[in-house]
Structures are given as structure tokens and as C-alpha cells.
Amino acid sequence: MIPHKNRVVNYYPLEPNSYDLITCIDVLEHLPYPQKALQNLWQALKPGGLMILRAPNPYSLKGIITKWTPHWVHVAFRRYVLGNRNAGKPGYPPFKTYLRNSIVPAAIARWVIQQGGTVRGLYFREGSNPYDLKRYSKVLWGAWNTLLFLMRVLSLGRYSERTDYIIVVEKNSA
Numbered sequence: 001m002i003p004h005k006n007r008v009v010n011y012y013p014l015e016p017n018s019y020d021l022i023t024c025i026d027v028l029e030h031l032p033y034p035q036k037a038l039q040n041l042w043q044a045l046k047p048g049g050l051m052i053l054r055a056p057n058p059y060s061l062k063g064i065i066t067k068w069t070p071h072w073v074h075v076a077f078r079r080y081v082l083g084n085r086n087a088g089k090p091g092y093p094p095f096k097t098y099l100r101n102s103i104v105p106a107a108i109a110r111w112v113i114q115q116g117g118t119v120r121g122l123y124f125r126e127g128s129n130p131y132d133l134k135r136y137s138k139v140l141w142g143a144w145n146t147l148l149f150l151m152r153v154l155s156l157g158r159y160s161e162r163t164d165y166i167i168v169v170e171k172n173s174a
Contacts (some may be wrong), residue, residue, distance in 0.1 A: 022051045023053075023054075042117075050120070065153075116172050122167050124134050
């Protein structure tokens, strides 16, 4: 158990060196201490094993909006704009998101190398969220594309339009 701001966050230690393959998809961004989860997963991975992580790209428009707007804004958007009555209720997205700097792909890659691992691949992809906007409203889709254009211009082309990333890492044999 890990204390966190007047409450306790559950922690489930995994058996060391017991998994050949670990996948962690769209989880790390929701954890107040993602580094603890990564350490737990890493120690559970067998030497020679692979770990596949997927998370939002914190440097994408989706990542920036998610990180810098309060959770209630995401709930209200899904409820009142997209029409999802259960949005934010227990068991229904959107879930609280932290998007800590420790889950930026470069930070994960550095950490893996420090642990004696190897990055086998890093892939950026466009998630489904922007396309959900296109389905619901041409106005929202237009606003999204306008924001993308502004981000490209203001960042002098360094901004990534890819909303998500996948990183594949290997725990080197001893």
C-alpha cells in the first residue's frame, strides 16, 4: 500500500522474474505513481522478456489538453457534448489522468537503459479520440484541426500530431 494525499493506493507486488511478456495498455497515465508500477512490472519480467507499454503522448494536443484541464471538464465534455450519460461514473471513462513526466517515451527509454534493458521499438500512432470528434460534430472536428495547425506553427514543427505511443522494451539476460 502506498499513501497518497489522505488515502491509500493499492499496490500489488508481482512475483519476480515470472513473466516472458507483459503488456500495459492505457494504464500508466492513470496512476499517481507510474514509476512504482513500472518498477513492479520490470522486476516481474524474466531476463530476455518483453514489455509492451502504450500510453498517450504527453506532447501531443490530446496529452496537453488532458494534462492541463481538470477532470470535471473531461466528464462534462463526454456527458454534455458527446452525450454519454455515464461519463465519469464508477467504471466509466473518463478516468482521472495524471500524465506524469516519468511516462514520456524518452524518460521510459532512459529508465529502461538504466535498468539494463534495451528499447526494441518506439512507435507513435494516432489514437481514436480525434476521430470520435469527427463522428460527433463537424464543428468539433474543425476546432481540433485548427488547434493542430496552431500547435504546428507555434512549435515550429516540433509538435507531434500522434496522440499515443507504443514502446517495446526487453529485459537483457543476466
